[in-house]
Amino acid sequence: MPNTDFRPPNPAAGYHRVTTTRRFRYLVQDPAHTLRVTWITQDLACPACAVDTGLLLVLDEPAGDGMVQVTCPAGHQWADPRVDRHHFAAYSRLNGFVTPDPDWFWVMEAGFGEEPPPPIDYAHDIAGAAKYVAKRAKSTVKSKVKGTVRRETRKARRAVTNAAKAPVTALRSAWNQQAGPAPEAEPEPEEEPYPDIPSVAKYRKAYGMEPRRRGPRCLVCEDTGRIPGTPITCTECDGPAAAAMAAAERRAARARNPKSR
Incomplete structure (x- = not known):
């Protein structure tokens, strides 16, 4: 098969x-x-x-x-x-x-x-390992030489740059000595706290003005219980009697519990 x-x-x-x-x-x-x-x-x-x-x-x-x-x-x-x-x-x-x-x-x-695998060629492996080690050693030495050359090149370039900037640096130092020290900056003023503005009632009381009267609670009947000019009862509020009773209840509640004022 x-x-x-x-x-x-x-x-x-x-x-x-x-x-x-x-x-x-x-x-x-x-x-x-x-x-x-x-x-x-x-x-x-x-x-x-x-x-x-x-x-x-x-x-x-x-x-x-x-x-x-x-x-x-x-x-x-x-x-x-x-x-x-x-x-x-x-x-x-x-x-x-x-x-x-x-x-x-x-x-x-x-x-x-x-069939079994061929025998290991130890001579070839040893030669390959020696070549690899020599190559790595050569690469390491080459990297060190390049690093030394780059470091010395940077030092020389920095020295040339500093020598070229020396006249400008000397002129700037002389100018700073002639001009004197820079003036100190004035401290910024601290912000004043926002004033506490009293209420309008205290202004009226201080100037002897009459206190502002509160308007009617019901704008339809103006707290009369009937629409002005007609015998029709107002349906938007309970009338002056109910308002007076509610005020009396509030006063009684404050009298029973003075701490709630």
Whole structure:
């Protein structure tokens, strides 16, 4: 079956999925040895485009796969009978640390699976580290030299500027000595507080004027209870009797409670 699903590998459930970046090697018996079984490794490659890196190998045991399904980066898919399914399942379980069986360690020892990475080139790494350290040291020294040059340049520029301004500074100092000290600024006058203006009633009382009389409460009947010139009773107020009674009640309330005045 084609590798159309992209499930994560699950060796414990029988779904084996291996993605390679280097060449993948499978085991075949060496025909030169007949007395005992000897295994040799062969590189797995795509039969259509001969690509041997970046292969995807899948074996789904619950789905009944009889052979390992291989897919190359170009999209070619095929069932490869050269890869033993038992070897591939053991390799997947050993890589996934799922119930490792010591009896199958010989599969990896014989060279089955992805080829190991190339050995570390320590000489190249040491040379690269030495170049990096030398480059950093050179950059640090160069920065210090540039900083020193800039600092001395700024000092020289400042000295030239001060020398050019010296005559103007001398004339200004002489003028200030001749003119004398600057007059002190007069303090601003403090604002006077706003006066407390008495009420109009106090003015009238002081000048002997009659107190202002309050106008009628009802502007329709002028507190008479009837509309002027007619016998019609005013409907806008309760009349003078009610006003007198309300005033009497207010006076009685003030008499009962003098503190409310």
